[in-house]
Amino acid sequence: MPASTQPVDAPPPAAAPAPQPGPRTAARRRRVAALLLLLPACVALFLFFVLPLLNIVVGSFTDPEPGLGNYVALFTDGYTLAVLGRTLLVALVVTLAGLLLGYPYAYMMTLAGPTTRAVMVTVVLVPFWTSMMARNFAWMVLIQDGGVLQKLFGLVGLDGVTLLGTTTGVALSMTQVLLPFMVLPLFSVMQQIDHRLLLAGQSLGASRLSAFRKVYLPLSLPGVVSGASLVFVLALGFYVTPALLGSPQHALIAQVISVRTRELLDFGGAGALGVLILIVTLIALAASRRLAGAGSAVAAHAVAAGGDR
Amino acid sequence: MKARLWLKIVAVLVGLFLTVPTLVVIPMSFSSSQTFQFPPSGWSLQWYENLFTSPAWSTAIRNSLQVALVTTVLATTLGTAAALGLNRLTPRVRGVATGFLLSPIIIPNILIALVIFSAFLRLSLNGTLIGIAIAHTALALPFVVIAVTARLQGMDAALQRAGSSLGAGPFSVFRKITLPLALPGVLSGAILAFVTSFDEVVLALFLQSPSTLTLPVQMFNSVTVQIDPTISAASSVMVLLVSVPILLAQVIGARRGKAGRQ
Helix, strand or coil, X not given: CHHHHCCCCCCCCCCCCXXXXXXXXXXXXXXXXXXXXXXXXXXXXXXXXXXXXXHHHHHHHHCCCCCCHHHHHHHHCCCHHHHHHHHHHHHHHHHHHHHHHHHHHHHHHHHCCHHHHHHHHHHHHHHHCCCHHHHHHHHHHHHCCCCHHHHHHHHCCCCCCCCCCCHHHHHHHHHHHHHHHHHHHHHHHHCCCCCHHHHHHHHCCCCHHHHHHHHHHHHHHHHHHHHHHHHHHHHHCCCHHHHHHCCHXXXXXXXXXXXXXXXXXXXXXXXXXXXXXXXXXXXXXXXXXXHHCCCHHXXXXXXXXXXXX | CCCCHHHXXXXXXXXXXXXXXXXXXXXXHCECCCCCCCCCCCECCHHHHHHHHCHHHHXXXXXXXXHHHHHHHHHHHHHHHHHHHHXXXXXXXXXXXXXXXXXXXXXXXXXXXXXXXXXXXXXXXXXXXXXXXXXXXXXXXXXXXXXXXXXXXXXXXXXXXXXHHCCCCHHHHHHHHHHHHHHHHHHHHHXXXXXXXXXXXXXXXXXXXCCCCCHHHHHHHHHHCCCCCHHHHHHHHHHHHHHHHHHXXXXXXXXXXXXXHC
16 A cells, blocks of 8 residues: 555565565655644534534434425425526526537637637636626626616617516526636537547548537537536526526525525525535536546636646 | 637627626726716716725725635645645545545535534624634635645655655655745635635625625625615726736746746
Protein backbone atom coordinates (compact mmCIF):
# COMPACT_ATOMS: atom_id res chain seq x y z
CA MET A 1 0.00 0.00 0.00
CA PRO A 2 2.58 2.63 0.99
CA ALA A 3 4.77 1.60 -1.96
CA SER A 4 2.18 2.89 -4.38
CA THR A 5 2.32 6.37 -2.92
CA GLN A 6 6.04 6.33 -2.24
CA PRO A 7 8.05 6.06 -5.41
CA VAL A 8 11.09 5.61 -3.14
CA ASP A 9 12.25 1.98 -3.36
CA ALA A 10 10.64 0.24 -0.44
CA PRO A 11 11.65 -3.40 -0.12
CA PRO A 12 8.82 -5.80 -1.00
CA PRO A 13 7.27 -7.00 2.28
CA ALA A 14 7.66 -10.71 1.55
CA ALA A 15 11.35 -10.44 0.77
CA ALA A 16 12.16 -8.42 3.85
CA PRO A 17 10.56 -9.69 7.06
CA ALA A 18 12.13 -6.85 9.00
CA PRO A 19 12.04 -3.85 6.70
CA GLN A 20 14.14 -0.86 7.42
CA PRO A 21 12.32 1.51 9.71
CA GLY A 22 12.96 4.54 7.45
CA PRO A 23 10.46 4.28 4.59
CA ARG A 24 7.77 2.63 6.65
CA THR A 25 7.67 5.20 9.44
CA ALA A 26 7.90 7.90 6.81
CA ALA A 27 4.89 6.42 5.05
CA ARG A 28 2.99 6.15 8.31
CA ARG A 29 3.88 9.68 9.26
CA ARG A 30 2.67 10.77 5.83
CA ARG A 31 -0.64 9.03 6.37
CA VAL A 32 -1.06 10.52 9.85
CA ALA A 33 -0.25 13.96 8.45
CA ALA A 34 -2.81 13.48 5.68
CA LEU A 35 -5.49 12.59 8.22
CA LEU A 36 -4.62 15.47 10.51
CA LEU A 37 -4.78 17.89 7.58
CA LEU A 38 -8.10 16.57 6.38
CA LEU A 39 -9.67 16.31 9.81
CA PRO A 40 -10.72 19.94 10.45
CA ALA A 41 -12.50 20.37 7.11
CA CYS A 42 -14.18 16.97 7.31
CA VAL A 43 -15.30 17.46 10.90
CA ALA A 44 -16.67 20.93 10.13
CA LEU A 45 -18.52 19.64 7.10
CA PHE A 46 -19.85 16.70 9.06
CA LEU A 47 -21.06 18.79 12.01
CA PHE A 48 -22.58 21.67 10.06
CA PHE A 49 -23.80 19.85 7.01
CA VAL A 50 -23.96 16.04 7.02
CA LEU A 51 -25.40 15.62 10.50
CA PRO A 52 -28.12 18.27 10.01
CA LEU A 53 -28.88 16.76 6.61
CA LEU A 54 -29.40 13.33 8.18
CA ASN A 55 -31.52 15.01 10.79
CA ILE A 56 -33.75 16.52 8.09
CA VAL A 57 -34.00 13.21 6.25
CA VAL A 58 -35.01 11.40 9.44
CA GLY A 59 -37.34 14.25 10.35
CA SER A 60 -39.16 13.92 7.04
CA PHE A 61 -40.26 10.46 8.22
CA THR A 62 -40.94 11.27 11.87
CA ASP A 63 -42.08 14.89 12.10
CA PRO A 64 -44.87 15.50 13.13
CA GLU A 65 -45.64 11.77 13.46
CA PRO A 66 -43.75 8.65 12.35
CA GLY A 67 -44.60 7.31 8.94
CA LEU A 68 -44.76 8.33 5.33
CA GLY A 69 -47.31 11.07 6.03
CA ASN A 70 -45.15 13.91 4.68
CA TYR A 71 -44.50 12.05 1.45
CA VAL A 72 -48.11 10.97 0.99
CA ALA A 73 -49.15 14.58 1.50
CA LEU A 74 -46.88 15.70 -1.35
CA PHE A 75 -48.95 13.70 -3.76
CA THR A 76 -52.36 14.10 -2.21
CA ASP A 77 -52.63 17.66 -0.93
CA GLY A 78 -53.60 18.80 -4.42
CA TYR A 79 -51.08 21.63 -4.34
CA THR A 80 -47.59 20.18 -4.12
CA LEU A 81 -48.08 17.87 -7.07
CA ALA A 82 -48.85 20.87 -9.28
CA VAL A 83 -45.74 22.62 -7.95
CA LEU A 84 -43.63 19.54 -8.67
CA GLY A 85 -45.03 19.27 -12.17
CA ARG A 86 -44.42 22.97 -12.84
CA THR A 87 -40.87 22.74 -11.50
CA LEU A 88 -40.07 19.71 -13.65
CA LEU A 89 -41.51 21.47 -16.70
CA VAL A 90 -39.49 24.63 -16.09
CA ALA A 91 -36.33 22.60 -15.49
CA LEU A 92 -36.87 20.68 -18.75
CA VAL A 93 -37.60 23.83 -20.77
CA VAL A 94 -34.57 25.61 -19.31
CA THR A 95 -32.39 22.58 -20.09
CA LEU A 96 -33.63 22.27 -23.68
CA ALA A 97 -33.39 25.99 -24.36
CA GLY A 98 -29.92 25.98 -22.83
CA LEU A 99 -28.90 23.13 -25.09
CA LEU A 100 -30.25 24.87 -28.19
CA LEU A 101 -28.33 28.04 -27.34
CA GLY A 102 -25.29 26.46 -25.74
CA TYR A 103 -24.48 23.80 -28.32
CA PRO A 104 -23.83 26.12 -31.29
CA TYR A 105 -21.99 28.53 -29.03
CA ALA A 106 -19.68 25.85 -27.64
CA TYR A 107 -19.16 24.47 -31.16
CA MET A 108 -18.23 27.92 -32.40
CA MET A 109 -15.74 28.18 -29.51
CA THR A 110 -13.87 25.15 -30.86
CA LEU A 111 -13.69 26.69 -34.34
CA ALA A 112 -12.63 30.17 -33.29
CA GLY A 113 -9.06 31.43 -33.25
CA PRO A 114 -7.26 31.85 -29.91
CA THR A 115 -8.22 35.48 -29.38
CA THR A 116 -11.87 35.07 -30.33
CA ARG A 117 -12.02 31.97 -28.18
CA ALA A 118 -10.60 33.84 -25.18
CA VAL A 119 -13.30 36.48 -25.67
CA MET A 120 -15.98 33.78 -25.94
CA VAL A 121 -14.76 32.06 -22.77
CA THR A 122 -14.82 35.39 -20.96
CA VAL A 123 -18.37 36.05 -22.18
CA VAL A 124 -19.46 32.73 -20.65
CA LEU A 125 -17.67 33.47 -17.41
CA VAL A 126 -19.07 37.00 -17.04
CA PRO A 127 -22.50 35.85 -15.89
CA PHE A 128 -20.88 33.04 -13.89
CA TRP A 129 -19.19 35.56 -11.68
CA THR A 130 -21.62 38.44 -11.92
CA SER A 131 -23.65 39.05 -8.82
CA MET A 132 -26.67 36.75 -8.77
CA MET A 133 -28.88 39.52 -7.40
CA ALA A 134 -27.69 41.99 -10.04
CA ARG A 135 -28.55 39.60 -12.85
CA ASN A 136 -31.96 38.76 -11.49
CA PHE A 137 -32.71 42.40 -10.83
CA ALA A 138 -31.71 43.21 -14.41
CA TRP A 139 -34.20 40.63 -15.66
CA MET A 140 -36.84 42.07 -13.42
CA VAL A 141 -36.34 45.48 -15.03
CA LEU A 142 -36.43 43.99 -18.52
CA ILE A 143 -39.55 41.88 -18.14
CA GLN A 144 -41.62 44.18 -15.94
CA ASP A 145 -44.90 45.55 -17.24
CA GLY A 146 -44.07 48.43 -19.56
CA GLY A 147 -40.49 47.13 -19.74
CA VAL A 148 -38.23 46.69 -22.73
CA LEU A 149 -39.25 43.16 -23.54
CA GLN A 150 -42.95 43.93 -23.43
CA LYS A 151 -42.37 46.83 -25.83
CA LEU A 152 -40.37 44.56 -28.14
CA PHE A 153 -43.22 42.08 -28.19
CA GLY A 154 -45.54 44.99 -28.90
CA LEU A 155 -43.46 45.89 -31.98
CA VAL A 156 -44.11 42.48 -33.50
CA GLY A 157 -47.80 42.77 -32.77
CA LEU A 158 -47.98 40.87 -29.49
CA ASP A 159 -49.47 43.46 -27.19
CA GLY A 160 -49.66 43.15 -23.45
CA VAL A 161 -47.50 40.05 -23.04
CA THR A 162 -47.01 39.73 -19.30
CA LEU A 163 -43.73 38.15 -18.21
CA LEU A 164 -43.05 39.35 -14.68
CA GLY A 165 -44.82 37.05 -12.24
CA THR A 166 -45.29 34.30 -14.80
CA THR A 167 -43.62 30.94 -15.25
CA THR A 168 -42.53 31.98 -18.76
CA GLY A 169 -40.63 34.97 -17.39
CA VAL A 170 -38.97 32.76 -14.78
CA ALA A 171 -37.95 30.18 -17.40
CA LEU A 172 -36.57 32.88 -19.71
CA SER A 173 -34.40 34.40 -16.99
CA MET A 174 -33.28 31.04 -15.63
CA THR A 175 -32.17 29.98 -19.10
CA GLN A 176 -29.78 32.89 -19.21
CA VAL A 177 -28.66 32.57 -15.62
CA LEU A 178 -27.85 28.85 -16.02
CA LEU A 179 -26.49 28.92 -19.59
CA PRO A 180 -22.80 29.01 -18.54
CA PHE A 181 -23.29 25.68 -16.76
CA MET A 182 -24.35 24.23 -20.11
CA VAL A 183 -21.63 25.79 -22.23
CA LEU A 184 -18.65 24.90 -20.05
CA PRO A 185 -19.11 21.08 -19.97
CA LEU A 186 -20.06 21.12 -23.67
CA PHE A 187 -16.94 23.03 -24.58
CA SER A 188 -14.65 20.86 -22.47
CA VAL A 189 -15.83 17.76 -24.39
CA MET A 190 -15.96 19.38 -27.84
CA GLN A 191 -12.46 20.75 -27.39
CA GLN A 192 -11.13 17.21 -27.54
CA ILE A 193 -12.91 16.23 -30.76
CA ASP A 194 -10.65 16.16 -33.79
CA HIS A 195 -12.28 18.21 -36.54
CA ARG A 196 -10.45 16.17 -39.16
CA LEU A 197 -12.90 13.37 -38.39
CA LEU A 198 -15.63 15.54 -39.93
CA LEU A 199 -13.52 16.18 -43.00
CA ALA A 200 -12.75 12.48 -43.25
CA GLY A 201 -16.48 11.72 -43.12
CA GLN A 202 -17.16 14.26 -45.84
CA SER A 203 -14.35 12.97 -48.04
CA LEU A 204 -15.88 9.52 -47.75
CA GLY A 205 -19.04 10.90 -49.31
CA ALA A 206 -21.13 12.02 -46.37
CA SER A 207 -22.86 15.37 -46.70
CA ARG A 208 -21.87 18.12 -44.25
CA LEU A 209 -25.02 17.53 -42.28
CA SER A 210 -24.78 13.76 -42.08
CA ALA A 211 -21.05 13.89 -41.26
CA PHE A 212 -22.02 16.16 -38.37
CA ARG A 213 -24.91 13.97 -37.31
CA LYS A 214 -23.05 10.66 -37.53
CA VAL A 215 -19.58 11.69 -36.38
CA TYR A 216 -19.57 14.90 -34.38
CA LEU A 217 -22.88 14.62 -32.53
CA PRO A 218 -22.17 11.18 -31.02
CA LEU A 219 -18.70 12.30 -29.97
CA SER A 220 -20.08 15.41 -28.31
CA LEU A 221 -22.81 13.50 -26.51
CA PRO A 222 -20.93 13.19 -23.19
CA GLY A 223 -20.80 16.99 -23.06
CA VAL A 224 -24.50 17.21 -23.85
CA VAL A 225 -25.32 14.75 -21.08
CA SER A 226 -23.19 16.41 -18.45
CA GLY A 227 -24.26 19.96 -19.35
CA ALA A 228 -27.92 19.02 -19.55
CA SER A 229 -27.94 17.10 -16.28
CA LEU A 230 -26.13 19.90 -14.49
CA VAL A 231 -28.53 22.60 -15.71
CA PHE A 232 -31.53 20.39 -15.01
CA VAL A 233 -30.41 19.74 -11.45
CA LEU A 234 -29.60 23.39 -10.78
CA ALA A 235 -32.92 24.50 -12.26
CA LEU A 236 -34.79 22.03 -10.07
CA GLY A 237 -33.63 23.63 -6.82
CA PHE A 238 -33.31 27.23 -8.01
CA TYR A 239 -34.69 29.77 -5.59
CA VAL A 240 -33.66 33.35 -6.35
CA THR A 241 -35.13 33.72 -9.84
CA PRO A 242 -38.57 32.24 -9.14
CA ALA A 243 -38.77 34.09 -5.82
CA LEU A 244 -38.04 37.44 -7.47
CA LEU A 245 -39.60 37.07 -10.90
CA GLY A 246 -42.31 34.49 -10.32
CA SER A 247 -45.33 34.62 -8.07
CA PRO A 248 -46.59 32.56 -5.14
CA GLN A 249 -49.51 31.42 -7.30
CA HIS A 250 -47.04 29.86 -9.76
CA ALA A 251 -44.52 28.73 -7.16
CA LEU A 252 -41.65 26.39 -7.88
CA ILE A 253 -40.49 23.77 -5.43
CA ALA A 254 -37.75 25.93 -3.88
CA GLN A 255 -40.27 28.64 -3.00
CA VAL A 256 -42.47 26.07 -1.27
CA ILE A 257 -39.49 24.75 0.68
CA SER A 258 -38.67 28.30 1.73
CA VAL A 259 -42.20 29.05 2.93
CA ARG A 260 -42.47 25.75 4.82
CA THR A 261 -39.07 26.24 6.43
CA ARG A 262 -39.04 29.92 7.32
CA GLU A 263 -42.70 30.75 7.78
CA LEU A 264 -44.37 27.51 8.83
CA LEU A 265 -41.35 25.87 10.52
CA ASP A 266 -42.70 22.67 8.99
CA PHE A 267 -39.36 20.88 8.75
CA GLY A 268 -40.99 17.52 8.08
CA GLY A 269 -42.89 18.78 5.05
CA ALA A 270 -39.99 20.88 3.77
CA GLY A 271 -37.66 17.95 4.41
CA ALA A 272 -39.80 15.60 2.32
CA LEU A 273 -39.59 18.06 -0.60
CA GLY A 274 -35.88 18.46 -0.02
CA VAL A 275 -35.33 14.70 0.01
CA LEU A 276 -37.28 14.48 -3.24
CA ILE A 277 -35.02 17.08 -4.92
CA LEU A 278 -31.97 15.37 -3.47
CA ILE A 279 -32.98 11.99 -4.87
CA VAL A 280 -33.68 13.42 -8.34
CA THR A 281 -30.36 15.29 -8.17
CA LEU A 282 -28.39 12.20 -7.22
CA ILE A 283 -30.09 10.10 -9.91
CA ALA A 284 -29.41 12.73 -12.58
CA LEU A 285 -25.78 13.11 -11.56
CA ALA A 286 -25.23 9.35 -11.31
CA ALA A 287 -26.75 8.86 -14.76
CA SER A 288 -24.58 11.65 -16.11
CA ARG A 289 -21.53 10.11 -14.49
CA ARG A 290 -22.28 6.76 -16.05
CA LEU A 291 -23.00 8.15 -19.50
CA ALA A 292 -20.50 10.95 -19.63
CA GLY A 293 -17.69 10.04 -17.28
CA ALA A 294 -16.79 11.34 -13.87
CA GLY A 295 -17.67 14.52 -12.15
CA SER A 296 -19.33 16.82 -14.71
CA ALA A 297 -20.71 19.09 -12.02
CA VAL A 298 -17.34 19.39 -10.43
CA ALA A 299 -15.65 19.86 -13.81
CA ALA A 300 -17.82 22.85 -14.69
CA HIS A 301 -17.11 24.49 -11.36
CA ALA A 302 -13.45 23.69 -11.76
CA VAL A 303 -13.35 25.50 -15.10
CA ALA A 304 -15.11 28.44 -13.57
CA ALA A 305 -12.84 28.36 -10.56
CA GLY A 306 -9.86 28.56 -12.86
CA GLY A 307 -8.80 25.07 -11.81
CA ASP A 308 -6.94 24.24 -14.96
CA ARG A 309 -8.39 21.08 -16.44
CA MET B 1 -12.70 23.94 -40.35
CA LYS B 2 -14.39 27.18 -41.34
CA ALA B 3 -17.41 28.32 -39.39
CA ARG B 4 -20.52 28.99 -41.42
CA LEU B 5 -22.02 32.45 -41.31
CA TRP B 6 -25.20 31.35 -39.55
CA LEU B 7 -23.13 29.73 -36.83
CA LYS B 8 -21.23 32.95 -36.26
CA ILE B 9 -24.48 34.89 -36.06
CA VAL B 10 -25.96 32.45 -33.56
CA ALA B 11 -22.79 32.61 -31.46
CA VAL B 12 -22.85 36.41 -31.41
CA LEU B 13 -26.54 36.42 -30.44
CA VAL B 14 -25.93 33.93 -27.61
CA GLY B 15 -22.95 36.01 -26.48
CA LEU B 16 -25.17 39.09 -26.35
CA PHE B 17 -27.85 37.15 -24.48
CA LEU B 18 -25.24 36.19 -21.89
CA THR B 19 -23.88 39.68 -21.32
CA VAL B 20 -26.26 42.46 -22.35
CA PRO B 21 -29.27 41.94 -20.03
CA THR B 22 -27.14 42.44 -16.94
CA LEU B 23 -25.80 45.74 -18.25
CA VAL B 24 -29.19 47.46 -17.85
CA VAL B 25 -28.35 47.87 -14.16
CA ILE B 26 -25.75 50.50 -15.02
CA PRO B 27 -28.03 53.09 -16.73
CA MET B 28 -30.70 52.18 -14.16
CA SER B 29 -28.38 53.18 -11.33
CA PHE B 30 -28.17 56.77 -12.64
CA SER B 31 -31.93 57.11 -12.94
CA SER B 32 -33.77 59.91 -11.18
CA SER B 33 -37.00 57.94 -11.01
CA GLN B 34 -38.43 56.41 -7.84
CA THR B 35 -39.48 53.32 -9.78
CA PHE B 36 -37.68 50.72 -11.84
CA GLN B 37 -38.58 52.50 -15.06
CA PHE B 38 -36.28 51.65 -17.96
CA PRO B 39 -34.90 53.41 -19.90
CA PRO B 40 -34.69 56.13 -17.23
CA SER B 41 -36.44 59.44 -17.96
CA GLY B 42 -33.91 61.53 -16.07
CA TRP B 43 -30.54 61.20 -14.42
CA SER B 44 -29.21 61.54 -10.88
CA LEU B 45 -26.66 60.15 -8.46
CA GLN B 46 -29.17 59.79 -5.64
CA TRP B 47 -29.05 56.00 -5.53
CA TYR B 48 -25.29 55.95 -5.15
CA GLU B 49 -25.59 58.56 -2.44
CA ASN B 50 -28.23 56.46 -0.73
CA LEU B 51 -26.16 53.29 -1.07
CA PHE B 52 -23.25 54.75 0.83
CA THR B 53 -25.04 57.05 3.27
CA SER B 54 -28.30 55.38 4.30
CA PRO B 55 -27.84 53.35 7.49
CA ALA B 56 -29.65 50.28 6.08
CA TRP B 57 -27.43 49.97 3.02
CA SER B 58 -24.13 50.83 4.64
CA THR B 59 -24.83 48.37 7.47
CA ALA B 60 -25.58 45.72 4.86
CA ILE B 61 -22.30 46.43 3.10
CA ARG B 62 -20.42 46.22 6.39
CA ASN B 63 -22.17 42.96 7.34
CA SER B 64 -21.36 41.43 3.96
CA LEU B 65 -17.71 42.41 4.21
CA GLN B 66 -17.43 40.96 7.71
CA VAL B 67 -19.12 37.69 6.75
CA ALA B 68 -17.07 37.38 3.57
CA LEU B 69 -13.79 37.99 5.40
CA VAL B 70 -14.52 35.43 8.11
CA THR B 71 -15.66 32.96 5.44
CA THR B 72 -12.49 33.56 3.44
CA VAL B 73 -10.25 32.90 6.44
CA LEU B 74 -12.17 29.79 7.53
CA ALA B 75 -12.61 28.28 4.07
CA THR B 76 -9.07 29.03 2.93
CA THR B 77 -7.51 27.55 6.06
CA LEU B 78 -9.67 24.43 6.14
CA GLY B 79 -9.64 24.00 2.38
CA THR B 80 -5.89 24.41 1.94
CA ALA B 81 -5.16 21.97 4.76
CA ALA B 82 -7.63 19.51 3.28
CA ALA B 83 -6.13 19.82 -0.20
CA LEU B 84 -2.66 19.18 1.21
CA GLY B 85 -4.05 16.15 3.02
CA LEU B 86 -5.79 14.86 -0.10
CA ASN B 87 -2.54 15.10 -1.99
CA ARG B 88 -0.95 12.61 0.42
CA LEU B 89 -3.65 9.97 0.14
CA THR B 90 -3.71 6.95 -2.14
CA PRO B 91 -5.83 7.59 -5.27
CA ARG B 92 -8.76 5.47 -4.12
CA VAL B 93 -9.14 7.09 -0.70
CA ARG B 94 -8.50 10.47 -2.28
CA GLY B 95 -11.46 10.00 -4.62
CA VAL B 96 -13.84 9.31 -1.74
CA ALA B 97 -12.50 12.14 0.42
CA THR B 98 -12.64 14.61 -2.49
CA GLY B 99 -16.22 13.61 -3.23
CA PHE B 100 -17.14 14.29 0.39
CA LEU B 101 -15.42 17.67 0.51
CA LEU B 102 -16.94 18.80 -2.78
CA SER B 103 -20.47 17.58 -1.96
CA PRO B 104 -21.79 21.07 -1.06
CA ILE B 105 -21.58 22.18 -4.70
CA ILE B 106 -23.67 19.25 -5.85
CA ILE B 107 -26.46 19.59 -3.28
CA PRO B 108 -29.07 22.21 -4.28
CA ASN B 109 -28.59 25.41 -2.29
CA ILE B 110 -32.20 25.48 -1.19
CA LEU B 111 -31.69 22.11 0.53
CA ILE B 112 -28.50 23.34 2.21
CA ALA B 113 -30.45 26.39 3.36
CA LEU B 114 -33.22 24.23 4.83
CA VAL B 115 -30.73 21.93 6.54
CA ILE B 116 -28.64 24.71 8.03
CA PHE B 117 -31.67 26.77 9.05
CA SER B 118 -33.09 23.89 11.10
CA ALA B 119 -29.71 23.04 12.63
CA PHE B 120 -28.91 26.66 13.49
CA LEU B 121 -32.32 27.13 15.04
CA ARG B 122 -31.30 24.53 17.60
CA LEU B 123 -27.80 26.01 18.05
CA SER B 124 -29.23 29.58 18.22
CA LEU B 125 -26.97 30.60 15.37
CA ASN B 126 -29.89 31.90 13.28
CA GLY B 127 -29.73 35.64 12.79
CA THR B 128 -26.04 35.89 13.69
CA LEU B 129 -23.28 36.97 11.36
CA ILE B 130 -21.02 34.15 12.51
CA GLY B 131 -23.79 31.69 11.65
CA ILE B 132 -23.97 33.07 8.11
CA ALA B 133 -20.17 32.89 7.85
CA ILE B 134 -20.14 29.25 8.98
CA ALA B 135 -22.84 28.39 6.45
CA HIS B 136 -20.94 30.21 3.70
CA THR B 137 -17.79 28.32 4.63
CA ALA B 138 -19.50 25.06 3.68
CA LEU B 139 -20.31 26.53 0.25
CA ALA B 140 -16.89 28.10 -0.29
CA LEU B 141 -14.80 25.14 0.90
CA PRO B 142 -15.09 23.18 -2.38
CA PHE B 143 -13.76 26.10 -4.42
CA VAL B 144 -10.67 26.36 -2.24
CA VAL B 145 -10.13 22.59 -2.39
CA ILE B 146 -10.45 22.63 -6.20
CA ALA B 147 -8.11 25.59 -6.66
CA VAL B 148 -5.39 24.31 -4.32
CA THR B 149 -5.63 20.69 -5.53
CA ALA B 150 -5.24 21.81 -9.16
CA ARG B 151 -2.12 23.69 -8.17
CA LEU B 152 -0.68 20.81 -6.12
CA GLN B 153 -1.24 18.31 -8.91
CA GLY B 154 0.93 20.35 -11.24
CA MET B 155 3.70 20.37 -8.66
CA ASP B 156 6.74 18.12 -8.87
CA ALA B 157 6.76 15.88 -5.78
CA ALA B 158 10.51 15.42 -6.24
CA LEU B 159 11.02 18.98 -4.98
CA GLN B 160 9.64 18.08 -1.55
CA ARG B 161 11.67 14.86 -1.44
CA ALA B 162 14.77 16.77 -2.45
CA GLY B 163 14.12 19.21 0.38
CA SER B 164 13.76 16.52 3.01
CA SER B 165 16.71 14.53 1.68
CA LEU B 166 18.80 17.66 2.11
CA GLY B 167 17.88 17.66 5.78
CA ALA B 168 14.81 19.91 6.03
CA GLY B 169 12.20 18.85 8.56
CA PRO B 170 8.58 18.35 7.45
CA PHE B 171 7.58 21.79 8.66
CA SER B 172 10.34 23.64 6.87
CA VAL B 173 9.70 21.62 3.69
CA PHE B 174 6.12 22.85 3.95
CA ARG B 175 7.06 26.43 4.69
CA LYS B 176 9.88 26.79 2.19
CA ILE B 177 8.78 24.54 -0.69
CA THR B 178 5.14 23.40 -0.62
CA LEU B 179 3.48 26.61 0.52
CA PRO B 180 5.25 29.01 -1.86
CA LEU B 181 4.51 26.71 -4.79
CA ALA B 182 0.86 26.25 -3.78
CA LEU B 183 0.36 29.93 -3.01
CA PRO B 184 -1.27 30.96 -6.32
CA GLY B 185 -3.84 28.20 -5.80
CA VAL B 186 -4.42 29.31 -2.21
CA LEU B 187 -4.87 32.92 -3.30
CA SER B 188 -7.32 32.13 -6.08
CA GLY B 189 -9.17 29.85 -3.65
CA ALA B 190 -9.35 32.73 -1.18
CA ILE B 191 -10.71 35.12 -3.84
CA LEU B 192 -13.33 32.58 -4.88
CA ALA B 193 -14.32 32.02 -1.24
CA PHE B 194 -14.69 35.77 -0.71
CA VAL B 195 -16.82 36.20 -3.82
CA THR B 196 -18.93 33.13 -3.06
CA SER B 197 -19.81 34.55 0.33
CA PHE B 198 -20.15 38.20 -0.74
CA ASP B 199 -22.65 37.28 -3.45
CA GLU B 200 -24.57 34.52 -1.66
CA VAL B 201 -28.32 35.12 -1.29
CA VAL B 202 -30.21 31.98 -0.36
CA LEU B 203 -28.47 30.97 2.87
CA ALA B 204 -28.14 34.58 4.00
CA LEU B 205 -31.85 35.06 3.32
CA PHE B 206 -32.77 32.06 5.45
CA LEU B 207 -30.46 33.08 8.29
CA GLN B 208 -31.33 36.81 8.24
CA SER B 209 -32.46 38.91 11.14
CA PRO B 210 -33.07 42.67 11.05
CA SER B 211 -29.55 43.31 12.34
CA THR B 212 -27.74 40.80 10.12
CA LEU B 213 -28.90 41.68 6.62
CA THR B 214 -26.11 41.16 4.13
CA LEU B 215 -25.90 43.22 0.95
CA PRO B 216 -27.52 40.59 -1.33
CA VAL B 217 -30.32 40.12 1.23
CA GLN B 218 -30.84 43.87 1.45
CA MET B 219 -31.01 43.88 -2.37
CA PHE B 220 -33.50 41.02 -2.33
CA ASN B 221 -35.68 42.81 0.21
CA SER B 222 -35.45 46.07 -1.72
CA VAL B 223 -37.45 44.55 -4.56
CA THR B 224 -39.68 42.13 -2.67
CA VAL B 225 -40.50 44.05 0.50
CA GLN B 226 -40.28 47.63 -0.74
CA ILE B 227 -39.41 49.27 -4.05
CA ASP B 228 -36.02 50.83 -3.54
CA PRO B 229 -34.04 51.69 -6.69
CA THR B 230 -30.85 51.80 -4.60
CA ILE B 231 -30.56 48.15 -5.65
CA SER B 232 -29.52 49.34 -9.12
CA ALA B 233 -26.57 51.26 -7.69
CA ALA B 234 -25.72 48.27 -5.49
CA SER B 235 -25.92 45.97 -8.54
CA SER B 236 -23.61 48.20 -10.54
CA VAL B 237 -21.09 48.31 -7.72
CA MET B 238 -21.30 44.53 -7.32
CA VAL B 239 -20.77 44.02 -11.05
CA LEU B 240 -17.71 46.24 -10.92
CA LEU B 241 -16.32 44.93 -7.63
CA VAL B 242 -17.04 41.24 -8.13
CA SER B 243 -16.89 40.55 -11.85
CA VAL B 244 -13.96 42.68 -12.88
CA PRO B 245 -11.36 41.23 -10.46
CA ILE B 246 -12.50 37.68 -11.18
CA LEU B 247 -12.32 38.23 -14.92
CA LEU B 248 -8.90 39.82 -14.61
CA ALA B 249 -7.74 36.84 -12.56
CA GLN B 250 -9.17 34.54 -15.26
CA VAL B 251 -7.44 36.35 -18.09
CA ILE B 252 -4.11 36.53 -16.27
CA GLY B 253 -4.39 32.92 -15.16
CA ALA B 254 -5.24 31.75 -18.67
CA ARG B 255 -2.35 33.66 -20.15
CA ARG B 256 0.09 32.36 -17.56
CA GLY B 257 -1.21 28.80 -17.97
CA LYS B 258 -0.76 29.05 -21.72
CA ALA B 259 2.76 30.41 -21.33
CA GLY B 260 3.60 27.62 -18.90
CA ARG B 261 2.40 24.90 -21.23
CA GLN B 262 4.17 26.07 -24.34
